[in-house]
Amino acid sequence: MFFNWGLQGCLVVQCYIYHLWFPHDRLYIKSLVYGLLIYECVQTGLVTDFAFDNFVYGYGQRAILTQFHNTWFSVTIMCSLVSCVVQSYFAYRVWVLGRSAILTGIILFLSFAQMSVGVAGGIMLHVIDPNAAAASIVTPVISSWLGGAALADVIIAASMSYLLLRGKNGIKRSDDMINALVRFVVETGAMTATVAVLDLICFTALSNTLLHECPALVLAKLYSNTLVASLNNRVIITRSQNGPILTTSTPSGQYQLRNLSGSRTFVTAMGKQSGKSGIQSQGQIEVGVDVDVQDDTSTVGPRGSALKHSGSKVDFKVPPIDVLVDDSQRMQV
Incomplete structure (x- = not known):
């Protein structure tokens, strides 16, 4: 929960930096950034409401702690939607770098597939309304969503790294810039994929508990921060290559x-x-x-x-x- 709030603060700072440095970006990019900020503010509000249900209004009641409350929507559905948006944006970047229709199509297919499965899993949690002990009913659906999201992240990181490294020309300045981009892509892609896999393991192996919600509560924020940080990374790269x-x-x-x-x-x-x-x-x-x-x-x-x-x-x-x-x-x- 605290990580969710902390990452929301990071996202606000990232968007503020973006607002200062890139006021003349294209309208669709600015709409995407500010739309993600509003979206994540709503998600943080819903997660906070879930926390109040668990630890304030339901204080001392064990049955309350094992219920999903609004997380069928605020975690499962909202996370699958934002992951699809971010992965689609990076699929566009892969297309710009490599002009590979097959690779871009694979990423988009996995992105929309995991989103569809995630939305279906969230609806199932709401309709069936199981507690943590009975969540095994929807385990295959949620596992497919998380596995698909992690696979898409790995493919994005690998393909962007390959396409960027292919552009090296032996000139130190440009090669250093490419290396910095590759490091950023690998680090962010590995981070979101690792959290998704960790959530998958917890939900599958410990399905009678709510431990899986620890990584699940931060996954959406990680995706949003990754996208905005990738845009702000232009400042860092330019500073390192050209000075102030x-x-x-x-x-x-x-x-x-x-x-x-x-x-x-x-x-x-x-x-x-x-x-x-x-x-x-x-x-x-x-x-x-x-x-x-x-x-x-x-x-x-x-x-x-x-x-x-x-x-x-x-x-x-x-x-x-x-x-x-x-x-x-x-x-x-």
């Missing part, structure tokens, strides 16, 4: 550049392209420029005609903006 990240705060003309130090910096600005930077865009754009930063910031010429850092010069033009580096430095664009 300088980013804009609003598209309306006021910009803040953070952490102006290091040997390489990635500068991001929003504005209308009007110069000859070679960046193709329309309307409001996001301009990324690699510059060398060795000493203090020099100047940014009128209308952003030049960005100078210790002899390096990068040409790009944006509308006039006021750039705040910190309390002691100001750059005029």
Whole structure:
């Protein structure tokens, strides 16, 4: 229970970080992230209600402790639904990386199959309404759901790792980035698969107890955190490869550049392209420029005609903006 609440807090922080760093992501990605946050808030509320039924309203009653209460929906059905959404998203990533219709189809099939079985198992728990001692009736269904979810996670982790490693080209910088991505994919995939297998073992071997609910209560949160963390991982990889990240705060003309130090910096600005930077865009754009930063910031010429850092010069033009580096430095664009 406490792990469920703790992971809900982690998800809130992850979504806040996503909101700060990626305000210009595509609408469907932002809808997915914020939709997952709302979904998990509802799940946390239902799980908290289940905890109150067990440990407050039913305090001292052994029969209450062996009942499933609302977990037929808040754990079984909601977890199977969110796992399908997350696995489908990673199936899309596999498709983008490898363009393999067969591999993507296998992942999607397993994802929707485990979701269907999980929903069916939740409905069976609600209709039959067994207590923990009689849960063996639905054991095959729940076992199939958990086994399918774990298998899908393993296939996703293995296929993404293979496709990423295939893209190595011998250049240290890009290879290091690929290695970081592979580590993240393997760690997150192994984590969700391990928890699903642990839940499967507890539910099968200890079906007359409710020990299986310990991993089951955190499984949905793990899936949601995995997806949002994979999106936020772009910040960590960019920092490790390019040094500190300088980013804009609003598209309306006021910009803040953070952490102006290091040997390489990635500068991001929003504005209308009007110069000859070679960046193709329309309307409001996001301009990324690699510059060398060795000493203090020099100047940014009128209308952003030049960005100078210790002899390096990068040409790009944006509308006039006021750039705040910190309390002691100001750059005029």
